[in-house]
Amino acid sequence: MxxxxxxxxxxxxxxxxxxxxxxxxxxxxxxxxxxxxxxxxxxxxxxxxxxxxxxxxxxxxxxxxxxxxxxxxxxxxxxxxxxxxxxxxxxxxxxxxxxxxxxxxxxxxxxxxxxxxRVSANRKSFETNKMDEICTILKEYLESDTEGIIDLFKEYSASTKDKTEVHAKLKELNYSKLMAFDALGCTPLL
Known part of the structure; x- marks a missing residue:
């Protein structure tokens, strides 16, 4: 290719x-x-x-x-x-x-x-509201007030409800902006 x-x-x-x-x-x-x-x-x-x-x-x-x-x-x-x-x-x-x-x-x-x-591992900060959007979708699905993605995901994983609808909502999120990261995080020190 x-x-x-x-x-x-x-x-x-x-x-x-x-x-x-x-x-x-x-x-x-x-x-x-x-x-x-x-x-x-x-x-x-x-x-x-x-x-x-x-x-x-x-x-x-x-x-x-x-x-x-x-x-x-x-x-x-x-x-x-x-x-x-x-x-x-x-x-x-x-x-x-x-x-x-x-x-x-x-x-x-x-x-x-x-x-x-020698290289320096530079990790630039990257902020996005995608995690908030994901948490909102999971809270609606679970009908829960739980805070934090880890606890929400644990509840989501344990849930026996049909997950087709929540999967469709998560797929609608525009995830392409999550690719805006520093691809040259390991740059040589001269």
């Missing part, structure tokens, strides 16, 4: 939704699948979760640090010989010093990777 982003402007993006929305949905699904695979690979390789790290270099540094200290602890543990490990962790004498994050070359490499690779 080829999408020319130059032709979408602030004035015409809603009318051209049918062109860009399928691409955006597929792109998001693909990105999510890639992130899941990357996270699995990092858990297997360096025993770290990517969601705990803002950048790939910080993930690498934590991974090196973990493996270095893990190797030191394994020497002292009785269950060292029976633990399923990557071969380089089993035979301590075969581990080259370069595998350690304390090796000067590795420290230099990680520092160079981090330099210019």
């Amino acid at each position: 080829n999408v020319d982003i130059v032709k979408y402007t602030k004035d015409n993006w809603e009318s051209l939704r049918h062109e860009w929305e399928p691409y955006a949905k597929r792109d998001t699904l693909c990105l999510g699948a890639c992130l899941i695979k990357y996270n699995q690979a990092m858990k297997e390789t360096v025993f770290q979760n990517v969601s705990n790290n803002l950048t790939a270099p910080s993930l690498s540094l934590k991974g090196w640090y973990y493996l270095y200290h893990y190797d030191k602890e394994m020497v002292e543990e009785e269950w060292y010989e029976t633990t399923r490990m990557v071969p380089k962790h089993i035979e301590k004498e075969k581990i080259e010093k370069v595998y350690s994050h304390t090796h000067p070359f590795i420290r230099y490499f990680i520092r160079q990777s981090i330099k210019g690779g």
Whole structure:
């Protein structure tokens, strides 16, 4: 699918939704699948979760640090010989010093990777009255004075009444304005 982003402007993006929305949905699904695979690979390789790290270099540094200290602890543990490990962790004498994050070359490499690779997670505020509209629809449906979307949703989920009418009202809401977010929330710090 080829999408020319130059032709979408602030004035015409809603009318051209049918062109860009399928691409955006597929792109998001693909990105999510890639992130899941990357996270699995990092858990297997360096025993770290990517969601705990803002950048790939910080993930690498934590991974090196973990493996270095893990190797030191394994020497002292009785269950060292029976633990399923990557071969380089089993035979301590075969581990080259370069595998350690304390090796000067590795420290230099990680520092160079981090330099210019730091990002700042900027979350601009976004205000909308859509939540109020949703709460009003749910209150009417439930015939309730409950405040707060969480309590309303719990009541709604537990309700045995027919939900066809409330679904139709929720679908009538104009949700396209909810897409007005800062897509460049992670911008490089120069």
